[in-house]
Amino acid sequence: MRKWVYTFADGMAEGSAADVALLGSKGANLAEMSRIGLPVPPGFTITTDACNRALQDGEIPQRVREQVDAALRHCEIMSGKKFGAITNPLVVSVRSGARVSMPGMMDTVLNLGLNDETVEALSEQSGDERFAYDTYRRFIQMYATVVMGCDHALFEDILDAARENAGASRDNELGAEELRGIVKSYKNAIQDDLDETFPQDPKEQLWRTVEAVFKSWNNPRAATYRALHNIPVEWGTAVTVQAMVFGNSGRNSATGVAFTRNPSTGENVLFGEFLVDAQGEDVVAGFRTPDPLSIVDDKPGASMQERLPEPYKALTSLANDLEQHFGDMQDIEFTVEAGKLWLLQTRAGKRTAKAAIRIAIEMANSDVISRQTALMRVDASSLDQLLHPSIDPDAKRKIIASGLPASPGAACGEIVFSSADAVAAKAEGRDVILVRPETSPDDIQGMEAAVGILTSRGGMTSHAAVVARGMGKPCITGAGGMRIDKHNKALVTGGVMLRSGDYLTLDGNQGQVLEGKLPMVDSELSGDFATLMEWSDAERRLKVRTNADTPTEARVARNFQADGIGLCRTEHMFAEGERSNIMREMIVAETEEERRAVLDRLMPMQRSDFIELFEIMQGHPIAIRLFDPPLHDFLPKEEEAIRESAKTLGIDSSKMMRRVEELREINPMLGNRGVRLAICFPEIAEMQTRAIFEAAILAGKKSGELVVPEIVVPLVAYNAELEYIRTRIDKIADEVMASHDQKIEYLVGCIIELPRAAIRAELIAQSADFLSFGTNDLTQTTLGISRDDASTFLSTYLRKGVIQLDPFINLDVEGVGELMRIATERGRKTEPELLLGITGEHGGDPTSITFCEKLGLDYVSCSPYRVPIARLAAAQAAISKKAG
């Protein structure tokens, strides 16, 4: 006979913690606690299978009913009470419990089994009429709303009126007489509302409640939650029926929540709060303020330790047992009934990143868990909180706008509306927040000068977002609710108008724009954090490189112990100051000779850029991407700016205007850039190649460390493109090496950022020494989505549930990932040892890193401030893979 119901009581249980799929996490943990002898009220759990069957059949199957009846009898025996009896009646809770915690999504009913007769029995037995009717009142209210479908407000109104009549400010100030009246009013209200009588038969109460809890698995709230968290509908929920213990039965009773360690700091002390003479819901409801468990200085005499010393001692000891048993910090629900401690639930406790690290390391150090388990315990993404300064948690926030959390950390400063203003303010030693509709390469200096960046347009991978992450500066993009009034230099948002010089604080972790100057707290990367990184490095197979274009970024990444540079975007080197003028001169030049002459002036600058990077990276590999963006990126767009620029360069403004017009593109993302530009104007790539090889040789001579440059060709679709450029690179390499009379090793490869390149990887691998997946552009082309324009519809998609994750943040494993799989398979068919990496934003995303580990890539490359995240995520991926 199939087993649908599992009992537990008093040191015995039919299930255990291993049965989480069948009993739900709550049911499994109750079974486990009971099994190891902890004080758990007797009860039983109806399985998730029973739920599925019931939902399918539209009713609870007879076999299930029979087993529930038997389990209920068992519960009666173990509790010494009888369900529905008019002496010593058994009162139970009926609680939902899925495989993973879905807090508040499904339904629960407490105090079930009470009716007009059993409430009298409870009253007599407890000698506390007020308690009995308070409990009955609670039950009717819950049952009516959860099972019968009444409006909650109906009961709140009655309760409010009763409180007013009695002049009571809290529920527990109401006397027995008032509560009797409330019970009567409740029942009348139900009759009026539904034309149905509140059921007096406890069995009917039970069956209808179990059915309602089953059905709550499919309520809209739960369905949305499941969709968001990828929880399959097939899992179903279990239902636990358990004898009630009453925290609301007098001054010697209580209910509370305990964490075995401090969930904010990780400190190894019991932490939590409780309420005397209350049921669990009261702690949540917030009418009364709970008191601390342990003695605190500022609330003498309030703690459980002082008021209920025996149960407190028992709780301390049991907390320790539970943590040892489950091997993790526990979040425990307990009730004290007439001085006796009962445990109602235990689960792994939620905690801050800081606490997670400390707990994991201390538990591993005291051999409760292995180092691998400790690493798995820390959410890699959460490290972001620790890597940047953050707003003092105690500061009072006034949110005036919200946007995308494009780059983490926090900053505050005076508002400026142009890069020029930012640079000027910086020169005067002022901290500024650069506020722009969106940023372009023209804003690089301003972004460099600012402490934070705020834009009204753009997404998580807009120019502002990508550059700010590289710089490690907080940035909020797409703050659509605010309007920038360029003429008056003002920012209008949330009814507030702010002007240049007004203070603003950005919370880049949450995408909040806050008014005024809030206090900050610093990041801390030593101690436990350093240990965590050390342990990660011992486990991971994937190398973690960084995407770094500037010496500053490279230094930050080396400080985070990046294994090299996976992507150095050289175009940013041309966006600033004098260079941008030389660049414009090159672009408007009309012949190859003219262009070469201008490029000759850029070459020494490029060379010194590379020498500096090679020196900072101390022999770690550096992959340098040849010039990628379309040329028009470097030209001004508006007529006035064109005229001004032409004047600066001393050329005819109509000529410049014509060139701007010629270079205009309808879809620049798919235009003349990357290798296409290199084939149309090979002189640019040739200048860069020369600079790279000369720098490599010079830096190598200077430091004595061997430099192995990796040259990355962008936007390759055809193998012939790579061949075309590679021939030229090899030729220049030979020339430079001959002229310096020194041979060096070097690699030439390309980015796989177009679907065609992925599909043709078998051929491309014949000409490439390495391939790196440029998943930003590969996502754009595979999905046909321009990341600059995506925010309008992707937000709608997420809202309507068409997609669950933003593919520019979490790698689209089924689409883009499948192309990566094909490319990996085909590329390694040609060259089994082919060096493979990922350099898109996904290189710093833990779930994407897990996928890269599965694929067998050699490295991930991410923005400097994500290097620690990637190191931990790579370790976790390796551990998971080993575990199968």
Next chain:
Amino acid sequence: MRKWVYTFADGMAEGSAADVALLGSKGANLAEMSRIGLPVPPGFTITTDACNRALQDGEIPQRVREQVDAALRHCEIMSGKKFGAITNPLVVSVRSGARVSMPGMMDTVLNLGLNDETVEALSEQSGDERFAYDTYRRFIQMYATVVMGCDHALFEDILDAARENAGASRDNELGAEELRGIVKSYKNAIQDDLDETFPQDPKEQLWRTVEAVFKSWNNPRAATYRALHNIPVEWGTAVTVQAMVFGNSGRNSATGVAFTRNPSTGENVLFGEFLVDAQGEDVVAGFRTPDPLSIVDDKPGASMQERLPEPYKALTSLANDLEQHFGDMQDIEFTVEAGKLWLLQTRAGKRTAKAAIRIAIEMANSDVISRQTALMRVDASSLDQLLHPSIDPDAKRKIIASGLPASPGAACGEIVFSSADAVAAKAEGRDVILVRPETSPDDIQGMEAAVGILTSRGGMTSHAAVVARGMGKPCITGAGGMRIDKHNKALVTGGVMLRSGDYLTLDGNQGQVLEGKLPMVDSELSGDFATLMEWSDAERRLKVRTNADTPTEARVARNFQADGIGLCRTEHMFAEGERSNIMREMIVAETEEERRAVLDRLMPMQRSDFIELFEIMQGHPIAIRLFDPPLHDFLPKEEEAIRESAKTLGIDSSKMMRRVEELREINPMLGNRGVRLAICFPEIAEMQTRAIFEAAILAGKKSGELVVPEIVVPLVAYNAELEYIRTRIDKIADEVMASHDQKIEYLVGCIIELPRAAIRAELIAQSADFLSFGTNDLTQTTLGISRDDASTFLSTYLRKGVIQLDPFINLDVEGVGELMRIATERGRKTEPELLLGITGEHGGDPTSITFCEKLGLDYVSCSPYRVPIARLAAAQAAISKKAG
């Protein structure tokens, strides 16, 4: 022993026409002609293998030399002459010959074997000193340039001087004495130029010539030609050595070229020209004008028929034999030596499309070839020439600009620079050419009014090109050399300035812009053409649908017997007149209610569009694509136009300005369009769906013919997108069917135009009744190339040989095609009978159609005027596939 050399002579040959890979097409056909007893001078062919071996070894292998010596002896015996002998010397030609004809790419030497002694023997034997020295002079000249590497001008100068001295206007007016002098001067010139003596040893002449011809396989000219025509370098060239017959030995001798049928019209008469007393090169050189073979009225007494009646009779008879034997129209080179006819080469003759059709059909009708073979004989692409009016071939052209041949046909009219002007001129009955930098949906009416379209920007798949092809109007795009001066309404190109009202003629087949008004000739689609189509339909498996958006296009396509509409783009229906205003109203509306109210006004218009299309297509399937382009396409862009439009709509212009700004996209191709728009604003798709179903029911009721609409969802990347829309479509279908109390069948599917959709076809096929490959956008996304911006670099790619074919014209089989293969395989894994089609521009390209047949698609869909091409190409693909 490996056979390197194959002899032929006098009714005997070691090879045959089947040995084309080994002997080249020339050698194989000479062997075949000799084998069937035709008068071919004796000779032998050195194989392509020998060529490859020699090129590899750097010299002619000894075994090859030995076999050449033996073959030369055989040739001596068969000709009764002796190589290098001072009496009756054998003189030979040495000609290259690859597997396919590569006209003029490789080298040839005639009259080899002559030296200072043998020339005297030739003189004595022929009794014609002038002839002997003319022949010797020709040999020295050819040998010195081809083998020794002298400059051709060297000899031209000497010849010019001699002619001037002698007062002769033609070579054959020079006497023996002058020719002797020329020979001497030639030899001196060689000595001076190279410090080397012209070789007197005939064997040395032979070996060096054979070696030179081998090497000419790798000359740059030939290498480029091979690359352009996909000819593998491994094929090599054969070399044919053959006894000379002398067309230059007097008035009873001649040389000429004959076609067995007229290559222009296909008429079954001998056609060609000849020169008396000349060698082959003279016909090509153009110093003398050749005469016709058969009697013509305007040149009495000039024809070969009159002047050399016996050889003419022989030629007529042999031409007939050759055609019967080879089963195709032949292009024959012949020489008459002293009254005797010799054949030197035969091959399938090149012909016009018109001739190709007539010849194929007449040959099949007289059972020379099968109908299948007849179909394979016509180049499907060439039908384009016949489907549109064309410029009178005799008209004198003055080309003033060149661009891309974006839409075929020819037209002439007055220049207009705006759509408004075009419409106005049309109203006055004038033919106009619309000249624009590029076109947009705003220009549709102007394009409709014009007889041809010319743009200075854009490629083969730009808006102008696509729309013009759909309309069947000639169009030239990307005519970059011309400049449009909007202010002065003038067109400046090739030194000419044309103004509004000046006449222009467009040759859309060649992309030529011609000055003035040139005469036209009409297309002809009956007779042979109709027969060809009928035979095609009997062979093809693929259905041929059309891409048609308007009743006009649909009618054209039905006239060409399209099997339905594969893609009806509904957005064009909103681009015109009043509807465009309603559309703008909808776009600026701020709430869903407002939008729905406006859409309600559009619905009846859409419904009547569809009713008309359903009626025209008479029950053939019609796939209607839901609204696809981004909304900003429908809004004006410039400030003034925005203000004007706002005024027309009676709304605040700042509101409209704001909406334009909000909708602006950086990469509109990858922006909020297609299914994305339908998910953001489901009301648009819902209105269209309602219109489709109401139209289907109404049209069905009216005609009694069942209409099965196919609804096409564009730009799907995720299955969930299709699901989202499909649910709404099904709901509306139910509503409409219920309200009309009639059930109809319908299909819902999507376009595979994003790589992700191709990869995920297995899942998408669960929700789609059909998939159509939108290879325009699929090419853009797979290759990451915006077709609007591609012309700058794709032309460079083609010029530099990075790619051989434009992927927007010929399907990129290795990239885009591989994704199609994956999608087909995965889609049919879910649903083996899944309906699959192609609707991109490639649907009308014969090589792409061949690929679609291989993939096993169900239909191709192309612009109306390409339907006949696609029908033939589909037949050819089916025949080829059957042949394996």
